[in-house]
Amino acid sequence: xxxxxxxxxxxxxxxxxxxxxxxxxxxxxxxxxxxxxxxxxxxxxxxxxxxxxxxxxxxxxxxxxxxxxxxxxxxxxxxxxxxxxxxxxxxxxxxxxxxxxxxxxxxxxxxxxxxxxxxxxxxxxxxxxxxxxxxxxxxxxxxxxxxxxxxxxxxxxxxxxxxxxxxxxxxxxxxxxxxxxxxxxxxxxxxxxxxxxxxxxxxxxxxxxxxxxxxxxxxxxxxxxxxxxxxxxxxxxxxxxxxxxxxxx
Amino acid sequence: xxxxxxxxxxxxxxxxxxxxxxxxxxxxxxxxxxxxxxxxxxxxxxxxxxxxxxxxxxxxxxxxxxxxxxxxxxxxxxxxxxxxxxxxxxxxxxxxxxxxxxxxxxxxxxxxxxxxxxxxxxxxxxxxxxxxxxxxxxxxxxxxxxxxxxxxxxxxxxxxxxxxxxxxxxxxxxxxxxxxxxxxxxxxxxxxxxxxxxxxxxxxxxxxxxxxxxxxxxxxxxxxxxxxxxxxxxxxxxxxxxxxxxxxxxxxxxxxxxxxxxxxxxxxxxxxxxxxxxxxxxxxxxxxxxxxxxxxxxxxxxxxxxxxxxxxxxxxxxxxxxxxxxxxxxxxxxxxxxxxxxxxxxxxxxxxxxxxxxxxxxxxxxxxxxxxxxxxxxxxxxxxxxxxxxxxxxxxxxxxxxxxxxxxxxxxxxxxxxxxxxxxxxxxxxxxxxxxxxxxxxxxxxxxxxxxxxxxxxxxxxxxxxxxxxxxxxxxxxxxxxxxxxxxxxxxxxxxxxxxxxxxxxxxxxxxxxxxxxxxxxxxxxxxxxxxxxx
Numbered sequence: 002x003x004x005x006x007x008x009x010x011x012x013x014x015x016x017x018x019x020x021x022x023x024x025x026x027x028x029x030x031x032x033x034x035x036x037x038x039x040x041x042x043x044x045x046x047x048x049x050x051x052x053x054x055x056x057x058x059x060x061x062x063x064x065x066x067x068x069x070x071x072x073x074x075x076x077x078x079x080x081x082x083x084x085x086x087x088x089x090x091x092x093x094x095x096x097x098x099x100x101x102x103x104x105x106x107x108x109x110x111x112x113x114x115x116x117x118x119x120x121x122x123x124x125x126x127x128x129x130x131x132x133x134x135x136x137x138x139x140x141x142x143x144x145x146x147x148x149x150x151x152x153x154x155x156x157x158x159x160x161x162x163x164x165x166x167x168x169x170x171x172x173x174x175x176x177x178x179x180x181x182x183x184x185x186x187x188x189x190x191x192x193x194x195x196x197x198x199x200x201x202x203x204x205x206x207x208x209x210x211x212x213x214x215x216x217x218x219x220x221x222x223x224x225x226x227x228x229x230x231x232x233x234x235x236x237x238x239x240x241x242x243x244x245x246x247x248x249x250x
Numbered sequence: 251x252x253x254x255x256x257x258x259x260x261x262x263x264x265x266x267x268x269x270x271x272x273x274x275x276x277x278x279x280x281x282x283x284x285x286x287x288x289x290x291x292x293x294x295x296x297x298x299x300x301x302x303x304x305x306x307x308x309x310x311x312x313x314x315x316x317x318x319x320x321x322x323x324x325x326x327x328x329x330x331x332x333x334x335x336x337x338x339x340x341x342x343x344x345x346x347x348x349x350x351x352x353x354x355x356x357x358x359x360x361x362x363x364x365x366x367x368x369x370x371x372x373x374x375x376x377x378x379x380x381x382x383x384x385x386x387x388x389x390x391x392x393x394x395x396x397x398x399x400x401x402x403x404x405x406x407x408x409x410x411x412x413x414x415x416x417x418x419x420x421x422x423x424x425x426x427x428x429x430x431x432x433x434x435x436x437x438x439x440x441x442x443x444x445x446x447x448x449x450x451x452x453x454x455x456x457x458x459x460x461x462x463x464x465x466x467x468x469x470x471x472x473x474x475x476x477x478x479x480x481x482x483x484x485x486x487x488x489x490x491x492x493x494x495x496x497x498x499x500x501x502x503x504x505x506x507x508x509x510x511x512x513x514x515x516x517x518x519x520x521x522x523x524x525x526x527x528x529x530x531x532x533x534x535x536x537x538x539x540x541x542x543x544x545x546x547x548x549x550x551x552x553x554x555x556x557x558x559x560x561x562x563x564x565x566x567x568x569x570x571x572x573x574x575x576x577x578x579x580x581x582x583x584x585x586x587x588x589x590x591x592x593x594x595x596x597x598x599x600x601x602x603x604x605x606x607x608x609x610x611x612x613x614x615x616x617x618x619x620x621x622x623x624x625x626x627x628x629x630x631x632x633x634x635x636x637x638x639x640x641x642x643x644x645x646x647x648x649x650x651x652x653x654x655x656x657x658x659x660x661x662x663x664x665x666x667x668x669x670x671x672x673x674x675x676x677x678x679x680x681x682x683x684x685x686x687x688x689x690x691x692x693x694x695x696x697x698x699x700x701x702x703x704x705x706x707x708x709x710x711x712x713x714x715x716x717x718x719x720x721x722x723x724x725x726x727x728x729x730x731x732x733x734x735x736x737x738x739x740x741x742x743x744x745x746x747x748x749x750x751x752x753x754x755x756x757x758x759x760x761x762x763x764x765x766x767x768x769x770x771x772x773x774x775x776x777x778x779x780x781x782x783x784x785x
Contacts (some may be wrong), residue, residue: 015702
C-alpha cells in the first residue's frame with residue numbers, strides 16, 4: 002500500500018504574527034517557519050502504518066517556494082521514502098492546491114492521501130475535502146484514530162456530539178486531527194540520510210492547470226485589542242452596565 | 251548499551267558568530283574536513299541577540315566579498331550621540347570627547363541573528379553540516395581525560411525523567427577537536443572551565459544582562475544610521491550600565507539596556523530599569539506612537555582579559571564568549587568572537603595536519619589584533635567599581651591620553667553573585683506600572699519572544715538545594731530571582747518557589763547572579779527557547 006502525505010510550510014505556531022502596515026499580509030521575513038502541526042501528525046501516522054507493515058511506501062509532497070523542501074526533508078527524516086516538491090512562488094488557494102494534488106495522485110496512484118485537517122496560517126480546512134470531491138474518493142476528516150484494513154480504513158472522528166467512527170473504502174482522503182498521535186523527533190543520522198533520499202521537483206506552472214485564485218484578499222488586519230475589564234460593586238450596577246453600556250440586555 | 255556515534259574531524263557547539271566563523275574558516279583551509287555544528291535553537295539565529303553595531307574587521311578577513319555576496323550588513327553608521335541622563339535632564343556629550351573605541355563611523359548597524367543566518371548559508375555551501383534543534387548536553391572524554399566529543403540530549407523524557415513514546419536517545423559526536431562556542435556562560439563551557447581549572451590565577455568573570463526591544467517608529471522619529479548611547483538615570487552611580495539606541499533599516503530602532511550583574515541591591519530589576527528608562531523625557535519622544543515588535547534578553551561577558559580563562563584543553567577549544575572575548579568599552583564582541591574563530595580554525599588545521607599542540611591557539615590569539623584590543627580595553631570596566639563619575643574620569647585618562655597603555659592592570663575583585671547585599675541593608679525600589687504602550691510587563695514581553703518549551707519535560711533550571719530559595723535566599727535577599735530574571739521564570743507563591751521554566755529565554759542570568767550559585771542552567775529539549783527573528 003502507498004500513502005501520499007501532504008505537508009505545508011507555515012509560520013511556526015510559537016511566533017507572534019505581525020501584520021504588515023499596508024494590510025497586504027503578514028510579515029514572513031526572518032520569521033521561524035515550520036511544518037503545519039497537523040501535517041506532522043499525518044506524517045507520523047503514515048510512518049506508524051509503515052512500521053506496522055501495512056504500508057510499503059510514503060511519498061511526501063509540499064507545494065510552495067523553494068524552502069518548502071525543508072518540510073519535505075523533515076518528513077523524509079522521520080520515515081517518508083520520497084519527496085515531491087511542486088514549486089509555486091505565490092499563494093495558491095485550497096482549490097488550486099487540491100487540483101495539483103489530484104494531478105500528483107493520478108501519477109503516483111496512492112491508496113490513501115493523508116493531510117492535516119487544516120493549515121494554521123489560513124485555517125481554510127478545505128483542501129482535503131475538495132481533493133476527495135475531485136477524485137470522487139471517499140473522505141474521512143478530523144481523524145483522531147486510524148485503523149487501516151485491507152480495502153478500507155476505519156476512522157474515529159472527534160465531533161461535537163462525541164466520537165464518531167466511520168469506515169471508508171480505499172482509496173480515500175484522510176485528514177488528521179492533532180490528537181491523532183505525538184510526532185516523533187528526527188534523529189541526527191536520519192536527518193543526514195534524508196538529504197540523500199530522492200526529491201522530485203516540479204513547477205506548478207508546468208502542470209497545465211488553471212490555478213487562478215478566485216478569492217480577492219481585501220485587507221489583513223490585527224484583531225481589535227481587548228479592552229481592560231472593570232470591577233462592579235453589585236448586581237444592580239452590573240445589570241445597568243450590561244443594559245446601557247454593553248447594550249446586551 | 252552504547253549510544254550511536256558519528257565521527258567528525260571537528261564538532262562545534264553553538265551556531266553563533268564564533269562557531270560559524272570557525273566552521274567556514276576550517277572548510278576554506280581544508281574542504282575535505284568533516285565539520286558539523288550543533289545548535290540548541292530551533293534554527294540558526296533563533297537564540298541570537300545582540301545590539302548590534304558591527305565592526306567588519308573579522309568578516310573582511312573571513313569573507314572579503316561579503317558585500318557582493320549579500321551579507322545583511324547594510325546600514326552604515328551615519329551619526330553618533332552620547333547622552334548623560336539625569337532624572338529629567340540630559341546632557342549631550344560631544345563625540346570628539348569620546349574615546350576612539352566608542353567611535354563607530356566605519357561600523358554597521360546589523361541584526362546579528364540575520365548575520366548568523368547568512369553565515370550559516372555560507373557554511374552550508376562549503377559543506378558544513380548544521381543541526382539546529384540539537385543541544386549538546388554532555389562532554390565526552392577519552393580514557394586519558396582528553397575530550398572526545400559531545401553527546402546530544404535525550405529527547406522525549408517526561409518531567410520525572412521517564413521515557414515517553416517519543417523517546418529518543420541522545421547521540422555521541424566524536425571529533426579530533428571539539429570547539430565550544432556556546433556564547434556567554436555556556437553550560438558546557440562552564441563545566442570545562444571548572445574541570446580543567448582554566449580560570450586559575452584569573453579574576454572572577456564579570457557579566458552583564460542585556461535587554462533589547464525592536465521598535466517600529468514613524469518616519470519623523472527615524473534617522474537611519476543613527477547610533478546613540480546613554481549613561482546615568484535610571485541607574486544609581488554605583489550600578490554599571492547604560493542604553494543603546496540604533497536606528498536600523500525599515501523604520502526600526504534597536505533599543506536596549508545593559509546592566510552589570512555586579513549590582514548590589516537585590517531589589518533591582520534589570521527588566522524594570524529598562525522599562526523605566528524609556529519614560530525619560532528625552533527618550534520617550536523617540537518611541538511615542540511607535541510599536542514594539544520584538545523583545546529579548548541575554549547575558550554578556552564584561553570581564554575582559556583579566557577574566558579570560560585559558561582557551562584550550564586536551565582535545566578542545568573555547569572560543570568567543572564561551573571563553574569571554576567581548577570588548578566592553580567598545581560594547582562589541584561579534585568581531586572579536588569571529589576573530590577567535592578564525593584563529594581557532596587555523597590552529598585546528600595545524601593540530602590535525604602537523605600534530606601541533608592546541609596551545610598554539612591561545613598563543614596565536616594573544617598575537618592577534620583582537621587580543622591587543624582587549625588589552626587596551628582592560629582597565630575600563632574595573633574602574634567603574636569606583637562609581638560612575640570616577641569611572642568616567644579614569645576612562646578618559648586611560649583611553650584618550652594613554653590609549654589603554656597605562657602600566658598597570660586593575661583587578662575584578664568579586665564574582666557577580668557575591669556582589670548582592672542583604673535586602674535589609676538596601677532600599678526597596680518602586681517601579682512605575684507599565685502603560686502597555688511605551689512600557690510593558692514581563693508577560694507581554696515574553697510573548698513577543700516566541701518562547702516555548704515542550705510541555706512535560708525535565709525542568710532545565712536545576713536547584714542544587716531545593717529548599718534554599720525559601721529557607722535562605724528569600725529571607726536574606728528577598729529572593730532576587732523574582733527580579734533578575736527578565737521574563738518572570740521565578741516566582742514566590744504562598745511560600746513556595748515556583749520555576750516557570752517554559753518561559754525561559756536562555757539568557758543565563760540566574761546561573762550567574764543567584765547569590766549561592768544554587769541555580770544551574772542546563773540545555774532543555776532541542777528547539778526549545780526563544781524564536782527570535784531579527785534580534
